[in-house]
Amino acid sequence: MVFNPELCRNESEVESKLIVQYLLPELGYTSDSWYQEVAVGSIRLDFLAFAAQVIPFVLDANSPLSVVMEAKHPKQNLNNHVPRLRHYLTSLNVRYGLLTNGKEIRIYQKVQDDIQLFFQCSGKDVEIKIEQIKDLIGRNSLGEKQRISQSDTQISQTPQVNIKSFTQNSYEQNKMKIIAVYHNKGGVGKTTTVVNLAAAIRKKGKRVLLIDLDSQANTTFATGLIKFDDEEFDDIKDSNVLHVLQSEEFYPILEVVRKSNFSNPEIDVVPAHINLMKNETDLNALDYSRLILIEKLEQVGDKYDVVLLDTPPSLNLYARIALIAADYLIIPSDLKPFANQGLINVKEFIKAVNGFRKQIRKLPIEILGVLACKISTNNQFIKHTLPKRIETITTRYGLDVMDTIIYERDDLAKCAEKIQLIGNMEIADPVSVLDFKRDSTSAQEFEVLAKEVLQKIGMA
Numbered sequence: 001m002v003f004n005p006e007l008c009r010n011e012s013e014v015e016s017k018l019i020v021q022y023l024l025p026e027l028g029y030t031s032d033s034w035y036q037e038v039a040v041g042s043i044r045l046d047f048l049a050f051a052a053q054v055i056p057f058v059l060d061a062n063s064p065l066s067v068v069m070e071a072k073h074p075k076q077n078l079n080n081h082v083p084r085l086r087h088y089l090t091s092l093n094v095r096y097g098l099l100t101n102g103k104e105i106r107i108y109q110k111v112q113d114d115i116q117l118f119f120q121c122s123g124k125d126v127e128i129k130i131e132q133i134k135d136l137i138g139r140n141s142l143g144e145k146q147r148i149s150q151s152d153t154q155i156s157q158t159p160q161v162n163i164k165s166f167t168q169n170s171y172e173q174n175k176m177k178i179i180a181v182y183h184n185k186g187g188v189g190k191t192t193t194v195v196n197l198a199a200a201i202r203k204k205g206k207r208v209l210l211i212d213l214d215s216q217a218n219t220t221f222a223t224g225l226i227k228f229d230d231e232e233f234d235d236i237k238d239s240n241v242l243h244v245l246q247s248e249e250f251y252p253i254l255e256v257v258r259k260s261n262f263s264n265p266e267i268d269v270v271p272a273h274i275n276l277m278k279n280e281t282d283l284n285a286l287d288y289s290r291l292i293l294i295e296k297l298e299q300v301g302d303k304y305d306v307v308l309l310d311t312p313p314s315l316n317l318y319a320r321i322a323l324i325a326a327d328y329l330i331i332p333s334d335l336k337p338f339a340n341q342g343l344i345n346v347k348e349f350i351k352a353v354n355g356f357r358k359q360i361r362k363l364p365i366e367i368l369g370v371l372a373c374k375i376s377t378n379n380q381f382i383k384h385t386l387p388k389r390i391e392t393i394t395t396r397y398g399l400d401v402m403d404t405i406i407y408e409r410d411d412l413a414k415c416a417e418k419i420q421l422i423g424n425m426e427i428a429d430p431v432s433v434l435d436f437k438r439d440s441t442s443a444q445e446f447e448v449l450a451k452e453v454l455q456k457i458g459m460a
């Protein structure tokens with residue numbers, strides 16, 4: 001089917017069908033690089049897209065190149081809207097403006113205090129002309145122009161204009177969601193949660209990516225990626241999450257992921273390696289180490305629906321990287337005294353991470369709640385002690401508790417320890433509890449958890 005923007009019937013269809021669903025993705029703008037309904041002082045822009053990461057979020061002479069996009073009703077004559085676009089581009093010092101009513105697409109360029117038309121085509125020709133449009137205002141080519149123009153230093157007198165407020169775009173619900181699973185105490189069920197929740201979400205038809213950020217590599221093991229029993233055959237050390245984090249240029253996620261069949265349908269996993277530990281200091285010294293995962297995840301934004309990040313039981317750099325990149329946080333806890341005391345550290349850690357997120361104009365991480373894990377199935381305990389423990393989390397630590405409870409179940413330990421005999425060799429063959437025993441109580445608990453999580457992240 002040929003895409004025909006001339007069939008857009010009103011302004012909002014021009015916005016959604018032509019700009020959001022077609023032009024922005026075709027031009028390489030991921031959902032983090034454009035904003036809808038941007039307010040700058042008294043000016044209201046329909047769309048503002050950035051060719052480069054904007055940190056901080058300031059438009060000035062040195063700001064990354066950006067494009068204003070204005071959508072009009074198909075019955076509107078674009079000529080009538082040129083003066084306004086001129087006002088926007090010149091007063092905000094934005095170089096490019098796209099104006100469209102669906103039937104016609106125009107691109108203007110700011111030249112000193114005026115704007116000039118430098119591209120025009122009819123809506124129905126947009127697919128034929130898309131490469132040309134990409135060369136003019138695509139994310140990559142604008143980034144390239146920025147690098148060239150920086151060397152011939154044009155200094156503009158335009159005052160700095162801060163974007164005071166912008167509403168999140170309304171296409172949030174289709175966006176890939178990133179969930180970190182974290183507690184700074186070990187053994188509380190983080191890895192078990194990540195692996196089985198991933199399988200449960202995958203079985204609901206979502207495309208899931210799992211990233212192991214713990215040097216203990218338990219998730220890597222639990223997803224069956226460690227198939228060697230002698231380090232001589234270690235095939236993980238040359239391509240794992242450390243490479244993703246260390247290299248700005250190389251090792252995109254899609255090159256490092258491995259298909260894992262611990263779950264059916266299979267799930268993509270970025271493995272971890274014990275080397276993460278000894279490389280932490282070097283990685284810490286790289287300026288971009290805290291941001292690179294955000295960027296590499298953006299590149300796969302249309303490949304996955306949900307990303308789950310498993311973290312180390314510590315307050316180290318890898319945990320920080322996970323909490324900086326994630327949209328949401330689940331805090332598994334056995335609700336025992338040590339885990340509870342650890343929640344104070346977790347809260348302080350979140351506070352520090354949110355401080356950093358603010359600097360990069362990212363909203364604070366949204367806490368989905370403390371997830372009660374490895375909870376004893378003893379009746380008396382469930383009746384008398386458990387409710388008090390759950391209440392403590394809210395009253396003493398001020399954190400919400402998730403509705404789902406993951407009880408201590410033998411099946412959950414067994415499925416992770418499953419082995420396969422090949423000749424006389426024992427090979428680890430772990431599977432998710434849902435693939436181990438679909439009807440088990442434990443499998444059902446993870447299904448309920450998946451439902452709660454998807455609902456809370458707006459994907460149900």
Ligand SMILES: Nc1ncnc2c1ncn2[C@@H]1O[C@H](COP(=O)(O)OP(=O)(O)O)[C@@H](O)[C@H]1O
Binds near residue numbers: 190407409410412
């Ligand atoms: N709900 C549970 N029922 C039974 N065993 C569990 C449960 N959750 C975790 N375990 C076991 O407890 C140990 C620690 O769990 P794990 O998920 O690795 O914790 P963490 O990642 O927080 O260190 C593992 O051996 C795991 O199999």
Ligand SMILES: [Mg+2]
Binds near residue numbers: 190191311
């Ligand atoms: Mg773990």
